[in-house]
Amino acid sequence: MLPDALTQTVLLLAGVAIVAGVVGTGCAWLVSAYAFPGRRLLDVALLLPLAVPTYIVAFAYLDLMHPLGPVQSGLRALLGLSGPGDLRLPDIRSLPACVLLLGLVLYPYVYLPTRALFRMQAATLLEAARSLGAGPGRVFRSVALPLARPAIALGLGLALMEALNDIGAAEFLGVRTLTVQVYATWVNRTDLPGAAQIALASLAVVLVLIGVERWGRGGRGYATAAQRPRPLERRRLRGTAGVIALGLGLLPVALGFLVPAAYLAREAGTRIARFGLPERLASEALGTLLYAGAATLAAVVLGLFAAASPALVGRRWGGLLVRLAGLGYALPGAVLAIGLLTPLALADFGLSSLTRALFGTTPALVGLGTGTALVLAYVIRFLGVSTGACEAGLARLPRSLGDAGRTLGRGAFGALMRVQLPQLWPALASGAVLVFVDCAKELPATLLLRPLNVETLATHLYGEAARGTYEDGAAAALLIVLVGLVPVAMLMRLDPAFRMRSRLPSA
Incomplete structure (x- = not known):
C-alpha cells in the first residue's frame, strides 16, 4: 500500500501548495495594493474559510454535487432534462477535486502572513520599480513577491501540515493518502505494525515539509529603512475593474465558506423542522x-x-x-x-x-x-x-x-x-x-x-x-x-x- 499512498500524498500536497499559494498570495496582494469598493469587507471575509474544517467542506460538496443533489438536479431542470442519466458531471470523488477543495479551505494560512508582510514593505521600494518603468505585474513579480517569500513559505508550511493531517476529506473523496492508510490499516485490518510503518513514512514527509519550509524562509537578508517604512499607496480601481477585483476576491470565500455553510444551514434547518434536533x-x-x-x-x-x-x-x-x-x-x-x-x-x-x-x-x-x-x-x-x-x-x-x-x-x-x-x-x-x-x-x-x-x-x-x-x-x-x-x-x-x-x- 505504501507506494500508492505515498504517490497520492505527494500529488495532493503539491496540488494544495499550488492552489493555496496562488489564491492566498494573490488575495493578499489584491487587498494590499489596490483600493476598490468592498475592499475592507473582502479583507475580513477572506479569513472565513478558516472556520470550516476540511472534512466538513468535503461532506457538504459530496451531497451538493451528487447526481441527485441540488446542483445537478437544478442543471437538469434548467436544461429540460428528465433523468440523472441525461446529465452527469465529473465525479467529485477524485484527486483534483480534493486538491481544489483543500486549497480553497487552507489558503488563509498563506493569506494572513503574506498580507502582513506586504503591508510592512517599504513603499519606496515598489515606487522605485514603478519609476523605472515597471508595470503593476512586473512590480509584483520582481519586487513584492521575492520580498514576501518568507511569509509565503511559512503559510504554505502550515497549510500543508493541515492537508497531511486531513483524514475525512481525503477518505470521503477517494484519495488514499498516508494518513488515511494509517487509519485503515489499524481500524480495518487491526494491523498495528503495518500502521506504524506507514506512520513512519508520514513522519518522513513531515520532516521534508519542515526542511522545505525552513529553506524557503531562511538564508536571505532583507534591507529596510531605519525608520518605520511608509505603507504602500493603494492603486484605485473604479467601475468594471473594481467590480472584477471584488468578484475575484469573493470567489474563494464563496467556494470555501459561503456555499458549504449555507448548504449546511439549509439542511440542518430542514432536518430540525421535520424531526427536531437529533437525539444524540x-x-x-x-x-x-x-x-x-x-x-x-x-x-x-x-x-x-x-x-x-x-x-x-x-x-x-x-x-x-x-x-x-x-x-x-x-x-x-x-x-x-x-x-x-x-x-x-x-x-x-x-x-x-x-x-x-x-x-x-x-x-x-x-x-x-x-x-x-x-x-x-x-x-x-x-x-x-x-x-x-x-x-x-x-x-x-x-x-x-x-x-x-x-x-x-x-x-x-x-x-x-x-x-x-x-x-x-x-x-x-x-x-x-x-x-x-x-x-x-x-x-x-x-x-x-x-x-x-x-x-x-x-x-x-x-x-x-x-x-x-x-x-x-x-x-x-x-x-x-x-x-x-x-x-x-x-x-x-x-x-x-x-x-x-x-x-x-x-x-
Whole structure:
C-alpha cells in the first residue's frame, strides 16, 4: 500500500501548495495594493474559510454535487432534462477535486502572513520599480513577491501540515493518502505494525515539509529603512475593474465558506423542522465540550510554563522546551495516535501488574479505551498553539515588570505568578479559544483514541458521511462551523503581528 499512498500524498500536497499559494498570495496582494469598493469587507471575509474544517467542506460538496443533489438536479431542470442519466458531471470523488477543495479551505494560512508582510514593505521600494518603468505585474513579480517569500513559505508550511493531517476529506473523496492508510490499516485490518510503518513514512514527509519550509524562509537578508517604512499607496480601481477585483476576491470565500455553510444551514434547518434536533446531538456536544475543555486547560497551563521557561530555567533549556512544545503540531493526528497506542498499553499493563502484586486487585484501564488517551493526544498536538499565544503575550510585556518582581524579593516563578500572569489573561484567553476549537475539530486522533461507545461532533459527522446520510450530520457540521467562527472573529480584531504565530517547530 505504501507506494500508492505515498504517490497520492505527494500529488495532493503539491496540488494544495499550488492552489493555496496562488489564491492566498494573490488575495493578499489584491487587498494590499489596490483600493476598490468592498475592499475592507473582502479583507475580513477572506479569513472565513478558516472556520470550516476540511472534512466538513468535503461532506457538504459530496451531497451538493451528487447526481441527485441540488446542483445537478437544478442543471437538469434548467436544461429540460428528465433523468440523472441525461446529465452527469465529473465525479467529485477524485484527486483534483480534493486538491481544489483543500486549497480553497487552507489558503488563509498563506493569506494572513503574506498580507502582513506586504503591508510592512517599504513603499519606496515598489515606487522605485514603478519609476523605472515597471508595470503593476512586473512590480509584483520582481519586487513584492521575492520580498514576501518568507511569509509565503511559512503559510504554505502550515497549510500543508493541515492537508497531511486531513483524514475525512481525503477518505470521503477517494484519495488514499498516508494518513488515511494509517487509519485503515489499524481500524480495518487491526494491523498495528503495518500502521506504524506507514506512520513512519508520514513522519518522513513531515520532516521534508519542515526542511522545505525552513529553506524557503531562511538564508536571505532583507534591507529596510531605519525608520518605520511608509505603507504602500493603494492603486484605485473604479467601475468594471473594481467590480472584477471584488468578484475575484469573493470567489474563494464563496467556494470555501459561503456555499458549504449555507448548504449546511439549509439542511440542518430542514432536518430540525421535520424531526427536531437529533437525539444524540446534546450528548455528543457535551462529550466534545468535556474532552476539548480538559485538554484546553492542560495545554494552556503547560503552554504558559513553556513560554516562560527561558526566564525560569535559562535561555538554552527554555528555548529547547519551547521547540519541543511545538513538535506535536507537526505530527498528523493519526500518526500521533498510533504512536501513543503502545506506550499507553504498556503503562496500563504496568499499573495493573503493580496493583495486583500489592493489593491483589486489577484496576480499570486508565490509558487506552478512556478519555485520558484522547486528552493526552489533544494536549501533545496543540500545545504549540497555546505556547505561541503565551509567547506573544509575554513579548508584549515590558521586561521591567519581571525585573521589578525579582528586585522585590520574588524569584522568576514568583514574578511570573504575581506580576506577569495578571497581565497575560488576554493572551491566555486567546490561546485557550484556539486550542479548544482545534480540539473540537480534530478528527483523526479522535477516531483512533476515543472511548468505546463515545461520539463527538466530529466522529458523528464522519459516521453519517460514511453511511451516506448527509442530512443527519448537517446539524453537527453546522455546530462545528459555528464554533470555528469564534477564533476567526478573534483574528479579525487582533493586529497583524499577533494574528499569525508560526506553530511549526522551525519557527
